[in-house]
Amino acid sequence: MSPPALYEQIKQHIVTAIDTGRLKPDDRVPSEIRLAREFGASRMTANRAFKELAEEGRLVRFQGMGTFVARPKPEAALLEIKSIAREIADWGGVHSCEVLLLAEETADRQVSVKLGLAPGDAVFHSILLHRDRGVGVQYSERYVNPAVAPGYLVQDYTRITPSAYLLETAPVQEAEHVIEAVRCPVHVRMHLQIGAAEPCLRLTRRTWSFDQVATFSTMISPGCRYQLKGTFNRGIHR
Amino acid sequence: MSPPALYEQIKQHIVTAIDTGRLKPDDRVPSEIRLAREFGASRMTANRAFKELAEEGRLVRFQGMGTFVARPKPEAALLEIKSIAREIADWGGVHSCEVLLLAEETADRQVSVKLGLAPGDAVFHSILLHRDRGVGVQYSERYVNPAVAPGYLVQDYTRITPSAYLLETAPVQEAEHVIEAVRCPVHVRMHLQIGAAEPCLRLTRRTWSFDQVATFSTMISPGCRYQLKGTFNRGIHR
DNA sequence: GGCTACTACTTGTCTATACAAGTGCATATC
DNA sequence: GATATGCACTTGTATAGACAAGTAGTAGCC
Numbered sequence A, B: 001m002s003p004p005a006l007y008e009q010i011k012q013h014i015v016t017a018i019d020t021g022r023l024k025p026d027d028r029v030p031s032e033i034r035l036a037r038e039f040g041a042s043r044m045t046a047n048r049a050f051k052e053l054a055e056e057g058r059l060v061r062f063q064g065m066g067t068f069v070a071r072p073k074p075e076a077a078l079l080e081i082k083s084i085a086r087e088i089a090d091w092g093g094v095h096s097c098e099v100l101l102l103a104e105e106t107a108d109r110q111v112s113v114k115l116g117l118a119p120g121d122a123v124f125h126s127i128l129l130h131r132d133r134g135v136g137v138q139y140s141e142r143y144v145n146p147a148v149a150p151g152y153l154v155q156d157y158t159r160i161t162p163s164a165y166l167l168e169t170a171p172v173q174e175a176e177h178v179i180e181a182v183r184c185p186v187h188v189r190m191h192l193q194i195g196a197a198e199p200c201l202r203l204t205r206r207t208w209s210f211d212q213v214a215t216f217s218t219m220i221s222p223g224c225r226y227q228l229k230g231t232f233n234r235g236i237h238r
Numbered sequence C: 001g002g003c004t005a006c007t008a009c010t011t012g013t014c015t016a017t018a019c020a021a022g023t024g025c026a027t028a029t030c
Numbered sequence D: 001g002a003t004a005t006g007c008a009c010t011t012g013t014a015t016a017g018a019c020a021a022g023t024a025g026t027a028g029c030c
Helices: A006-019 A032-039 A043-055 A084-091 A109-115 A162-169 A186-192 B006-019 B032-039 B043-055 B084-091 B109-115 B162-169 B186-192
Strands: A059-062 A066-069 A076-082 A095-106 A122-132 A135-144 A174-183 A199-209 A212-222 A228-233 B059-062 B066-069 B076-082 B095-106 B122-132 B135-144 B174-183 B199-209 B212-222 B228-233
Touching: A006 A032, A006 A043, A032 A043, A043 A059, A076 A084, A076 A228, A084 A095, A084 A122, A084 A135, A109 A122, A109 A135, A109 A212, A135 A162, A135 A186, A174 B174, A186 A212, A199 B199, B006 B032, B006 B043, B032 B043, B043 B059, B076 B084, B076 B228, B084 B095, B084 B122, B084 B135, B109 B122, B109 B135, B109 B212, B135 B162, B135 B186, B186 B212
Parallel strands: none
Antiparallel strands: A059 A066, A076 B076, A095 A122, A122 A135, A135 A212, A174 A199, A174 B199, A174 B228, A199 A212, A199 B174, A228 B174, B059 B066, B095 B122, B122 B135, B135 B212, B174 B199, B199 B212
């Protein structure tokens, strides 16, 4: 067995010092040159160790000042949100999709604000009903900025999902999600064929591409047929 | 204005080639040496550019074979789940917490399965009611593996949240989340003072520490008073 | 006191070079 | 034909040195 790389040994040395409490948050770490000397390494090797630890969030570095142990971030777990088609496929279901609406409209006030357009501007509007084995599991309404995805209206969404098309047309820079439990509006309820009291999950999402709002969408799923699942592994991988 | 660092220029050059489609997934990228020559840089500088792009998931590298454009990952957005106390604080609310139960119990079948213990083993059980300005916003029930957090029962949870205590006692390796829209059980409804038909968000979470299940918890919030929010920035920052 | 200049130290970037290790191919050998 | 060897090429790691740029403190000056 060959020993781990020298820069890995240096990283491990620092991580151990942090994890055992020998180095506390905001403590100063020896400079690259000092540490390189300690390990009989060159400065570039110590630099690599420090740089990677900074990327991993264990250290913070300031030019001219030094390197310090990072404060642990406040707790925040992550939930991965997959597209409905993949969710159903992973679950072993059979996905189908009905296009209820696919048209160009003029933006009303609410939509124009969300998309960062002026009221009256053209927007693309789609309403899709996703089914698993014929049972409605998601009613998804989407407004799309025509400037970002001009071909949005001429896709066949019974074959590819809007997410898939948008993903390759307009790479997502940023996304904003809101998840709520709501009662279902009556027109949605009819398509999903659920009762008035059935609680529903509403996921509202806005995405940004090319430094402008690309989409604004609302996805409604009956609580009895759909749940958001996700696992999150913390830590230092790649 | 000073120009961006040379390794940044090389990175940008590659990223642009990928984004414009000039380089497609699985395409081979010129070797470090070739690219270094093109830019009049040393190999180490090209190496840094490639290494960072590989860390960012845009390239994959194989020793002896070369560097290739990474295949885009299937779409999956991320939602950040903050602790309720922080959520309320960020929102400008006033958080308080009432301890409804804090005791050691023997695990029933369901709980023992979830925690990976044997039925009859001791577990810690807590029920807390979180309020914002006196209004109930979350009913959270938690089962804790005593092996992982032996001091769980003797904390003052009106002052620190269980999350905060658990976070520093037992670092979370992994977490599993399920979000559902449900109707609220009657005993929870009483504490939250909501109607029978009010849809609620139920977040179920299991966490792992030290290679075993640490906690199993259920958090229920009325849909009218609570929503999960999160933004997600893809890519290339720092 | 308030200002500037200088110095020592830090991290950030970059070069030129070196050897190790892994891949793929052509060539030589059995 | 099957196997072994060597070569060209790739990435991975490491070195020693250089200059740029930022910080903090000190000394000197007005």
